[in-house]
Amino acid sequence: MRDLLPGEIELWQHVEGLARELFGRYGYGELRTPMVEDTALFVRSVGEETDIVGKEMYTFDDKAGRSLSMRPEGTAPAARAYIEHSVATQEPLTRWFYMGPMFRYERMQTGRYRQFSQIGAEAYGSKDAAQDVEVMDMVARFLQALGLQDITLNLNSLGDEVCRPQYHAKLVEYLQAHKPELCEDCHRRLETNPLRVLDCKNPKCQAVAAQGPSVLDFLCEPCKAHFDDVQRKLTALEIRFVVNPRMVRGLDYYTRTVFEFVASHPALSTASTVSAGGRYDKLVKSLGGPDTPAVGFACGLDRLVLLLKESGKSFAQVPDxxxxxxxxxxxxxxxxxxxxxxxxxxxxxxxxxxxxxxxxxxxxxxxxxxxxxxxxxxxxxxxxxxxxxxxxxxxxxxxxxxxxxxxxxxxxxxxxxxxxxxxx
Missing domain, CATH: 3.40.50.800 (Anticodon-binding domain)
Incomplete structure (x- = not known):
């Protein structure tokens, strides 16, 4: 964790100001949620077997004996607020953005802290591919407005509850045959959530994953049609992308579209993802709310500021x-x-x-x-x-x-x- 002093904070204010102005243009209103939530919210949404819940959350009991956690990400609190305030009964399409600190006990690396800041957005109520693309377009314009270069959009589909089980079974069969080549963490992931193996940063595990079955070969017709529509709409907006069938996200709630904006910059070392997100059509229902499709993203503000700092631009407010x-x-x-x-x-x-x-x-x-x-x-x-x-x-x-x-x-x-x- 760290302090932000005058001289550096102006960079943060610049990024936050651009986000507020741009997201407002797309019809997104600002949401602010508490920094502390019931631990069960993250267990149910993010996933009990994820590294975030299993290893990284700051969790404690309050004086009444309730288990509370510092929020490790912004989507689950937003979904909780959407349900708690019965927003679905007030408007059929809801667009929110948020910004603020998150907390994870992570391994330290360039541009990553245990208290870190995110800027993100959530859109509830639309299952159409246009909503996926609107979100990605908004991220692309945001990164462009910041003047960032060499940004690549990686795109994939994880299917849904209809087609994913077939892929899941084939992936487990493949990984079991290559289990001796996997790291100890992936041995555990193989038993609890095999998709996590695809997200492992161990080079040997990455080599195994690269030769495994592709999720795109198992998409059902509705998921395939949705993914094709996403690609057509991205192309229509002249947003370049790379289909990456090995890409998964580290959270359990994603369905269908997932994406990452990756920066190629020496200042980030190996920590190159500056924004990521996807669709999570079953999250609101799994938390006790109405069956509501949703899609969203988050940007790591610390990394964006780091890239801006490397550009040499000054945003200091000097006296007139x-x-x-x-x-x-x-x-x-x-x-x-x-x-x-x-x-x-x-x-x-x-x-x-x-x-x-x-x-x-x-x-x-x-x-x-x-x-x-x-x-x-x-x-x-x-x-x-x-x-x-x-x-x-x-x-x-x-x-x-x-x-x-x-x-x-x-x-x-x-x-x-x-x-x-x-x-x-």
Missing amino acids: LFIAAADPGSHDAAFALAGRLRHQGLRVDFDTRGGSLKSQMKRADKSGAHFTLVLGELERTSGQAKLKQMSNGQQWETSLEPAALIATVRTRKAESASGASSQG
């Missing part, structure tokens, strides 16, 4: 103006002016400690302020001051009347930005 007091007698007037300008929307820095003009100007330089204004007795008397642009030293005479001063700062700032843009 730094006000310095030329003498102790001008300190109160400078402080009052800073307050009035802030009240009217200008980003203003001011050193409340006072001190020498030299020390104040050092702070102004360090703050990155676009402009500085020195207020002394002459300026207070005349009502006029010099506005200095820090990047080139250019100065303009300006009124100290707040509205006029704000107009001058914003005009000169716009001119500076326009000049920089034309030179670029």
